[in-house]
Amino acid sequence: MQQYLLSIYQPDGNPPPPEILEPIMRDVEAVKAELREAGAWVFSGGLHPPSTATVLRLKDDEVLTTDGPYAEGKEHLGGFAVIQAPDLDAALAWGRKLARAVTLPIEVRPLDYVSPG
Template sequence: MVVERGLSRSYKGGKEIPMTQKYLLSIYQPDGETPPPEVLEPIMANLGALNEEMQAKGVWVFAAGLHPPSTATVLRANDGDVLMTDGPFAEGKEHIGGFTIIQAADLDEALEWGRRLAGVLSPLPIEVRPVAF
């Protein structure tokens, strides 16, 4: 396997097979209470349908939601010691609530899936970022 500009290329029978780039679609949500079931259930149903479509199209790699930032533990190395702190890394008004990793031919395709995800999770912002290997 050869790595060129962040994209893996494998060789099979002497032929080069380009691999698609992976992208992280981060879902940001405001700090605070989880929406009530009557709001959250239709959103989750639509998200499930979009994940199924991504799987059928072969772009879906992995997706997960995260527990609230209050459950995080931050570790920092300093002069040979590791300091552990409960709570999020940075104080803010929003946090990453979940993410999806997709594989796409290019940034335009990744952005299109990001737009679709933003439509399902409106008004939550979605950040699309290439994954480096």
């Protein structure tokens, strides 16, 4: 079965207040439970803010270190889930459920290669 990365794009800035965020997180947990029940859930995680990122880039024969995210923008990768699905249509269906729950854009992308352990 193919694995897919569901990337959650989050706007920069402070998170919404608890009265908005708590119902969203309940909905996200419900989708996660549904993924587990269906045998589609592999793993997921949230990320610290973009200010904690470090980018390593090869230039000539040296690896340069830069603080902060690689791309400048008004959104950043806030979290992700890796799922397994029989095909892209099934993965997109899960992505739609997650987008409705989290109320943020979701990118669905098949994994090209999964390292065995």
